[in-house]
Structure formats: structure tokens, C-alpha cells
Amino acid sequence: MQSSSNLYSCSHCHLEFESTTMIFESLDQKDYSFCCKGCQSVFHLLKDEGLDSFYDKVGSKKLHSVNNEHSSLSKFDQEGYAKKYITTNNNLNEISLIIEGIHCNACVWLNERILHQCDGIIEASINYTNHKAKISWNPKEIKLSQIVAQIQSIGYNAYAYDSSLQEARVNKVRKDYYSRLLVGIFCTMNIMWIAIAQYAGFFTGMSQSIKDILNFAEFILATPTLFYTGWFYFKGSYYGLKNKMINMDFLIVSGTLSTYFYSIYVSLTGVGEVYFESVTMIVTFIFAGKYLEVLSKKNAVDSLDGISSSIPSEQTIIINGNKKTVDTTMVKTDDIIEVRPGEKIAIDGILDNYTGNFDEASISGESNPIYKKQGDKITSGTICLDSVIQYRASKDFANSMIQSITTLLEESLTKKPKIEKLVNQISGYFSLMVLIMALLTFVGWKILGVSFEDAFIIAISVIVIACPCALGLATPVATLIGVSLGAKKGILFKTSSHLETMAKATTIVLDKTGTITNGKPDVIHFVKEKEFDLNLLYSLVKSSIHPISKSIVNYLEGIDKNIKEYTLNDTKNIEARGLKADFNQLNLVGGNIELFKEMNIDFKLNTSHSVFVFSINNEIVCYLELEDQLKTDAFKTIDNIKKLGLEIIMCTGDNSNVANSVAKKIGIDNVYSAMLPEDKANIVEDLQRDNKIVITVGDGINDALALSSSDIAIAMGNNTDLTVKVSDIIFINNKITTLYDAIVLSRSVFSTIKQNLFFSLIYNFVTILFAVLGYVIPVVAAISMSLSSLIVVGNSLRIKRIFKNGR
Amino acid sequence: MDDNVISAMIFVSIGLGSLGLFAFLWGLKSGQFDDSNKFLGGALHDSEEDLNSAKKMTDKQEKIKKGEKK
Numbered sequence: 001m002q003s004s005s006n007l008y009s010c011s012h013c014h015l016e017f018e019s020t021t022m023i024f025e026s027l028d029q030k031d032y033s034f035c036c037k038g039c040q041s042v043f044h045l046l047k048d049e050g051l052d053s054f055y056d057k058v059g060s061k062k063l064h065s066v067n068n069e070h071s072s073l074s075k076f077d078q079e080g081y082a083k084k085y086i087t088t089n090n091n092l093n094e095i096s097l098i099i100e101g102i103h104c105n106a107c108v109w110l111n112e113r114i115l116h117q118c119d120g121i122i123e124a125s126i127n128y129t130n131h132k133a134k135i136s137w138n139p140k141e142i143k144l145s146q147i148v149a150q151i152q153s154i155g156y157n158a159y160a161y162d163s164s165l166q167e168a169r170v171n172k173v174r175k176d177y178y179s180r181l182l183v184g185i186f187c188t189m190n191i192m193w194i195a196i197a198q199y200a201g202f203f204t205g206m207s208q209s210i211k212d213i214l215n216f217a218e219f220i221l222a223t224p225t226l227f228y229t230g231w232f233y234f235k236g237s238y239y240g241l242k243n244k245m246i247n248m249d250f251l252i253v254s255g256t257l258s259t260y261f262y263s264i265y266v267s268l269t270g271v272g273e274v275y276f277e278s279v280t281m282i283v284t285f286i287f288a289g290k291y292l293e294v295l296s297k298k299n300a301v302d303s304l305d306g307i308s309s310s311i312p313s314e315q316t317i318i319i320n321g322n323k324k325t326v327d328t329t330m331v332k333t334d335d336i337i338e339v340r341p342g343e344k345i346a347i348d349g350i351l352d353n354y355t356g357n358f359d360e361a362s363i364s365g366e367s368n369p370i371y372k373k374q375g376d377k378i379t380s381g382t383i384c385l386d387s388v389i390q391y392r393a394s395k396d397f398a399n400s401m402i403q404s405i406t407t408l409l410e411e412s413l414t415k416k417p418k419i420e421k422l423v424n425q426i427s428g429y430f431s432l433m434v435l436i437m438a439l440l441t442f443v444g445w446k447i448l449g450v451s452f453e454d455a456f457i458i459a460i461s462v463i464v465i466a467c468p469c470a471l472g473l474a475t476p477v478a479t480l481i482g483v484s485l486g487a488k489k490g491i492l493f494k495t496s497s498h499l500e501t502m503a504k505a506t507t508i509v510l511d512k513t514g515t516i517t518n519g520k521p522d523v524i525h526f527v528k529e530k531e532f533d534l535n536l537l538y539s540l541v542k543s544s545i546h547p548i549s550k551s552i553v554n555y556l557e558g559i560d561k562n563i564k565e566y567t568l569n570d571t572k573n574i575e576a577r578g579l580k581a582d583f584n585q586l587n588l589v590g591g592n593i594e595l596f597k598e599m600n601i602d603f604k605l606n607t608s609h610s611v612f613v614f615s616i617n618n619e620i621v622c623y624l625e626l627e628d629q630l631k632t633d634a635f636k637t638i639d640n641i642k643k644l645g646l647e648i649i650m651c652t653g654d655n656s657n658v659a660n661s662v663a664k665k666i667g668i669d670n671v672y673s674a675m676l677p678e679d680k681a682n683i684v685e686d687l688q689r690d691n692k693i694v695i696t697v698g699d700g701i702n703d704a705l706a707l708s709s710s711d712i713a714i715a716m717g718n719n720t721d722l723t724v725k726v727s728d729i730i731f732i733n734n735k736i737t738t739l740y741d742a743i744v745l746s747r748s749v750f751s752t753i754k755q756n757l758f759f760s761l762i763y764n765f766v767t768i769l770f771a772v773l774g775y776v777i778p779v780v781a782a783i784s785m786s787l788s789s790l791i792v793v794g795n796s797l798r799i800k801r802i803f804k805n806g807r
Numbered sequence: 808m809d810d811n812v813i814s815a816m817i818f819v820s821i822g823l824g825s826l827g828l829f830a831f832l833w834g835l836k837s838g839q840f841d842d843s844n845k846f847l848g849g850a851l852h853d854s855e856e857d858l859n860s861a862k863k864m865t866d867k868q869e870k871i872k873k874g875e876k877k
Contacts (some may be wrong), residue, residue, distance in 0.1 A: 017872070050856070052873075053854070053856070092871070111855075113857075116860050116861075116863065116864050117860070117863075121867075122864075122867055122868055122871055123864070123868070125838075127841060138871065175835060175836075178835070179832050179835060179836070182828065182831070183828065183832075186824065186825075186828050190821055190824065209810050210810060210813060213810060213813055213814045213817065214817075217817045217818065220821065221821070263867055658866065699818065
């Protein structure tokens with residue numbers, strides 16, 4: 001199968017190679033070419049099994065070439081593995097697998113067919129969208145290892161997938177809610193037509209027999225809605241009563257159930273009007289609101305799973321030179337892990353002897369690949385782009401960056417803010433009050449001489465309209481949006497209650513190095529006193545790992561793309577001063593001004609920056625000034641935060657000269673310099689004694705103490721583990737501008753919550769009043785109640801817009 | 808119009824509607840809408856051998872079910 005000039009395309013995978021590397025074969029008077037033994041064997045297998053129509057289905061799409069080197073299959077039959085991934089039902093085993101190497105529908109077809117042909121496999125269905133396979137089999141006839149071997153034999157690979165993941169759970173809940181909502185909507189749509197007929201008959205006259213037929217039809221439609229769609233309210237009120245609490249669910253249940261039984265009573269006796277349509281509509285409308293809530297939760301979990309789902313569940317580790325595949329959770333600190341190009345790193349570690357480019361976009365938002373070499377830290381969640389690397393694990397999976405982030409987000413979604421707890425307590429009392437009020441309304445109207453039916457319906461309206469759904473939705477929807485919007489902006493809230501505290505904060509204590517400044521010096525001036533070979537300077541600084549040398553290396557690489565490194569002799573580090581080396585009878589010296597003073601070489605420069613001087617044969621040829629530069633937009637951010645009315649204090653371990661110069665540049669008046677970690681913590685505590693709510697932002701171990709004693713602790717993204725542990729909020733993108741975003745976001749969320757609460761309380765007060773006075777019928781009550789929930793949700797959605805205007 | 812006609816019309820239409828609803832819910836529950844890509848692409852692979860394979864699979868499942876009953 002020659003395709004172009006000298007390239008041959010593999011008959012199985014369709015990848016193209018030169019003729020010298022190909023294996024040629026003739027079969028049934030046709031010529032075939034294969035790139036490897038693996039592809040050839042799969043091709044023959046498919047032919048023998050009668051599955052060669054796969055090639056018609058796959059068309060000219062390119063597949064992976066077949067990899068025959070699979071890890072041992074014995075692990076699939078181990079007891080621990082079975083316990084973790086396999087579920088047993090009616091003597092049949094079931095597992096969820098992720099199939100690697102699926103490109104198209106034809107691959108799904110092939111995998112399903114090969115599994116279907118195996119004896120003992122009862123069901124095999126593969127989801128094309130997420131490559132997940134559900135397989136059930138009879139363990140007496142076939143073992144899991146044999147099933148996986150079957151998948152591997154056709155050039156794919158499979159590994160187990162833990163279906164207890166968030167996504168699976170949320171999807172199940174969503175499906176259940178969706179089914180219930182569908183039943184509700186179906187019944188409501190039908191019952192509305194019947195209700196129209198009844199209303200028409202009410203005004204124009206209708207025989208009792210027709211009325212009975214319509215009543216019965218309504219009864220049939222209302223029953224599944226109340227007991228199937230509305231099941232959650234029954235369950236909710238049961239658990240509420242069990243805990244001696246009357247909750248919102250109880251209000252809905254008492255309202256709808258009494259209307260339902262009253263309507264049955266009316267249909268049987270033929271006196272008065274039925275209200276089945278109210279029951280159906282109330283349940284469906286309120287349930288629709290509940291479904292929206294589940295949907296928004298699903299979206300939040302989706303963004304979580306977006307981070308975690310692509311983490312490989314297995315790692316290749318090297319033990320005594322042999323490769324072994326183990327479960328990601330089983331990797332221990334100091335294990336050597338091998339990662340192939342394109343794979344995601346699952347475990348934090350340090351590079352040994354290898355170099356490679358890494359895509360860190362998902363963690364830091366940095367869009368350019370980052371080159372890493374020996375001794376550099378690699379973070380989980382990043383992707384190794386171009387080379388096979390081996391690295392040493394510095395943590396286990398649970399403590400690695402990506403898992404910590406996922407856990408943090410999960411926690412923040414489940415923990416409730418203080419204000420929400422208060423709302424839940426209030427709505428308990430509120431519900432009891434409403435029930436009493438409904439009873440009083442009924443008695444009151446009866447005393448006034450109104451018929452039993454009318455008084456009853458007015459009382460039901462009071463219950464329905466008072467259902468404080470809006471009150472219940474006021475906080476969670478706003479915080480949910482706040483937390484997920486924060487995550488998108490690189491702000492991780494450990495719990496959503498921190499949004500509330502953050503919004504109330506009065507003072508910010510900032511660390512300097514790494515928070516306001518980049519934490520590494522940059523070359524700001526390069527002055528050549530004489531012409532010389534730049535490669536000499538480059539070679540000298542390249543031999544040192546000091547931050548200043550590193551910065552100069554970066555700078556020189558930036559100004560001259562063709563710069564190259566010479567092999568220097570006698571390279572020596574002069575402690576805290578500089579470097580020395582020889583090259584072809586040239587004596588190279590580079591370092592600070594002190595070094596040259598000691599060498600009796602005269603050099604004077606009046607500057608507040610760090611200086612690196614370079615000499616050849618004791619003659620100064622150039623010098624560079626370096627400065628730890630302010631982070632991008634630092635001045636603007638501080639200015640903006642000041643405008644929000646927050647007091648800003650800078651605390652640093654640096655001397656007062658440097659501290660004051662940075663503070664002046666950035667516009668901070670309150671500066672504390674030469675601070676030890678305890679001093680920083682004391683300042684925070686002093687501020688708290690003055691009834692101030694303090695946010696501390698830091699990045700180093702020296703800030704950990706201050707962070708732990710402040711009301712809100714924020715860790716910058718390049719932080720140490722300790723700072724992450726003691727902090728409440730983490731800025732993964734390491735930008736100072738995020739601080740302003742975080743404050744604006746939390747304030748916006750908190751004010752939205754207050755607006756929501758205010759609105760729903762006023763709304764409930766006014767509508768209850770109307771209902772008690774008898775101006776509202778149950779259907780209108782249900783509609784207006786849903787409307788109030790929608791207003792609260794809509795108001796909360798406005799939070800999403802805060803970053804859209806020019807930001 | 809006779810009452811019986813009205814009741815027949817109402818209950819037949821509700822019955823037919825419910826049939827559709829239940830069919831959809833059954834489809835939803837058995838995961839037929841989980842994977843829209845496969846759902847649409849499935850039509851491409853609807854040949855005789857696929858039908859045979861599906862039949863074989865059903866036979867296997869039924870055999871297991873019979874075994875349970877015994």
C-alpha cells in the first residue's frame with residue numbers, strides 16, 4: 001500500500017513509514033504492509049475472527065500503532081483489585097473500564113464485537129464520548145485478566161475506572177430528577193387542558209356526568225405527579241419531622257396533600273370544585289426549581305471533574321531498572337515514575353537527569369510550555385509535552401497538588417456558610433408559623449361565614465405561597481456561583497464561608513517578596529564598558545545556580561538567540577561574592593562590587609539595586625543592574641483595593657531601605673520592615689484586637705504563622721505546602737491582581753445574598769398578607785412562588801457579570 | 808356527544824401519551840441517551856453480522872437468566 005513517494009501506509013493503523021521499516025505480506029492475492037509485528041498480528045486476528053469489516057468502517061483514519069508491551073495482567077485477578085473496582089450482582093461481576101486508544105465509532109464497534117464474541121461476557125457497552133466501558137461477565141467462565149487481554153490483543157488498552165466518582169453520582173441524581181420532572185411536566189400539560197374544559201363548563205354549564213369524567217382524568221394525572229414527582233418532599237418532611245423540625249418540604253406536602261384529598265372528597269360527593277390541577281402545578285413548578293439547582297450543582301462538579309478526570313489512574317514506576325505498572329494511589333514518596341509525552345502528571349515530584357517541556361496551563365494559566373531540567377519541581381496536573389521523562393515522587397497522590405485542589409473544591413461545595421445555617425434555622429420556625437397562620441385563616445374565614453370550600457382553599461393558598469423556597473435558595477445559589485466563578489479566575493476558596501468573611505474584611509496585610517514582587521531578580525540595566533565576547537559572560541554565569549546568575553542567563557538568552565556555552569576551566573564559586581573561571585588564557589571574574597573592591601579594582605556605582613560586574617583579565621568590561629520587580633499591575637491593584645476602602649499594610653523580612661522603596665513605588669503607607677515570622681503574627685493579632693477583620697496574603701514559610709492567625713489567609717500559587725495548609729484561599733495563578741478580583745467577587749456574592757434575603761422576606765410578608773385576605777388562589781400562589789425562586793436565581797446569576805465589564 | 812365518546816377520547820389520548828412517556832423514560836433509564844455520538848453513529852454499523860452478534864448476546868443473557876430460575 002504505497003501512498004506517496006517513498007512512504008508506505010500500514011494496513012492496520014494507516015500510519016506512514018519508509019519501505020525499509022515495513023513488513024510486507026501477500027494474502028489472497030493482495031499486498032499488505034505493516035509497520036510492526038503488533039499491527040500485523042491484530043490484522044490477522046481480525047481477519048480470522050471475521051471482523052475485517054472494521055477496516056471499511058474506520059476508513060482512512062489513522063490509529064495508534066499496536067503496542068504489544070503491556071504490563072502484567074495478573075493484577076486484574078488480585079483480590080484487592082476486585083474489591084476496589086468489581087461489583088457482584090446475581091453471581092455476575094461488573095466493572096467500569098476506560099478503554100485507551102479509541103478514535104472513532106469503528107473502534108467502539110470493534111471493541112464491543114470482540115468482547116461480545118467472548119464466552120462468559122454477558123454485557124459489554126462502550127461509551128464513545130468518554131471511552132468508558134461497562135462490562136458484566138460470569139466469573140466461572142472467564143477471568144477479568146482474560147477480558148483485558150482480549151482488548152489488548154486488538155491493540156487497545158484498558159484500565160479500571162472508579163465509578164464512585166462525583167460525576168457518576170451527580171449524573172445519576174440528575175437522571176432521576178429529570179425523569180421525575182418529565183412525568184410532572186407531562187401530567188401538568190394534560191391536566192391544564194382538562195382544567196380549561198372544567199373552567200369553561202363552570203361558566204357555561206356542564207352535566208354532572210361529564211364533570212365526573214374530567215375529575216377522574218385529573219385524578220389519574222395528579223396522582224403520579226404528587227407521589228412520584230413530589231416524592232422528595234415527602235422524604236424531606238419525614239426526615240424533618242424525625243428531627244423534630246418542620247421544614248419547607250412539610251409545607252409543600254401539607255398544602256398539596258390536603259388539596260389532593262379534598263379534591264377526591266369533592267369528586268366522590270359531587271359537591272364543589274376539584275383542585276387537582278393546583279396539586280399538579282404546585283408540585284411541578286417547585287420541582288422545576290429544584291431541578292435547576294441540581295443542574296447548577298452538576299455544572300460545578302463538571303468543572304471539578306474537568307480537573308480530575310484526566311488524571312491517569314495508573315503509573316509506571318521503575319523498580320531496580322524494571323518497569324512496573326501500579327495504581328496511582330499506590331505510588332509512594334521517592335518512587336521513580338516514568339511519564340511518556342502527552343501524559344498528565346498525577347504526582348508531584350522532582351526531575352532526575354531528564355529534561356522536557358511542560359504545559360502548566362491547567363494549573364497556573366501560563367500558556368507557553370515551560371522547560372524543566374534536573375532538580376526542577378514538576379507539579380501534578382501539568383502535561384509532559386515532548387519527551388519520555390523519569391522523576392522522583394516527592395509526595396504521594398493524596399498530597400499532590402491536583403488532588404489537594406480537587407479536595408479543596410469539593411469541601412468548599414459541601415460546607416455551608418454561616419449565613420446559610422442561620423437561614424435554615426429561621427425557615428424552620430417560619431414553616432411552623434405559616435401552618436398556624438393557615439389554620440387561623442381557615443378558622444377566621446369560617447367565622448366570617450364563608451363556605452368550608454372557600455375557607456379551605458384560602459388556607460391552602462397561604463401555605464403554598466409562604467413556602468420560603470426563595471429564602472432557602474438565597475444563599476446557596478449565590479455562593480455556588482461565587483465559588484465556581486472564583487475557580488475559573490484562579491481563586492480557590494477552601495470553604496464557601498470564606499466568601500462571607502472576605503467580604504467583611506477591613507485590613508489587608510501583604511508580604512513583599514513573592515506577593516507584591518516576583519521573588520526573583522530581573523536584569524534592568526546592561527551596560528557594556530568595552531566590546532567583548534558575550535559568550536564568555538554567558539558561560540560563566542551558566543555555571544552557577546544562584547538566582548542572580550539564572551536571571552542573567554535568561555536575559556542573555558533573550559537578547560542573543562545564538563549565544564553558546566564554552567567549556568571553562570577552574571570554575572570557582574566565591575561565597576556570597578561571585579564566580580571565577582579561566583578560558584584560553586583569559587581570566588574571567590563576575591560578581592558584586594565588594595568582590596572587585598577586594599581585588600583592588602576600582603568600580604563605583606550609586607544605585608539601590610543589586611549589581612553584577614564582569615571583568616576579563618582584571619579589566620571591567622560590563623555590569624548589570626538587577627531588581628526584584630513588582631508583579632504586573634501591582635500598583636494598579638493596590639490602588640483599586642484602596643478605593644474599595646480597605647487598609648493595606650506591608651510586612652516584610654527585608655531591610656527598611658528595600659521595603660520603603662517598594663512601598664513607595666506601589667503606594668503603600670503602612671510598612672513594617674525587618675519582621676520575623678512571630679512579629680508578623682503579632683501585627684495581625686494587634687489588628688484583630690482593634691476589631692479589624694484581617695486578610696493576610698503570603699507565599700513563604702515565614703508567612704505561615706501570620707496566615708494562621710488571620711481571619712482570612714491567602715496563599716500565592718507558588719507557595720510551600722505549609723502555607724497552603726494554613727490558608728483559606730489560594731491564588732493558583734500567582735497574580736496580585738487576583739487579590740482585587742477575590743475581594744470584588746466576595747463582596748458581590750455577599751451583597752447578592754443580602755439582596756436575595758431581603759427580597760424573599762419582603763416577598764413572603766406581602767404575599768402571605770394577600771393570601772390571608774383571600775386574594776390568591778392556589779395555582780397563582782404556586783406560580784408566584786416559583787417566580788420568586790427564579791428572581792433569586794436570576795439575581796444570583798448577575799454575579800457572573802462582574803468580571804465582564806472591561807476585566 | 809355521548810359521554811362514552813368523551814371518556815374514550817380523553818383516556819385513549821392520555822394512555823397513548825403515557826406510553827410515549829414511559830418509552831422515553833425506559834430509554835433514559837437504560838442509558839440510550841447517555842452517548843449521543845454512539846447513538847447517531849450506531850446507524851453506520853447496522854449490518855447483518857451486527858444483528859447476529861446482538862442475537863448471540865441476548866441468547867447468552869437469556870441462558871444465564873434461565874440458569875438462575877433453575
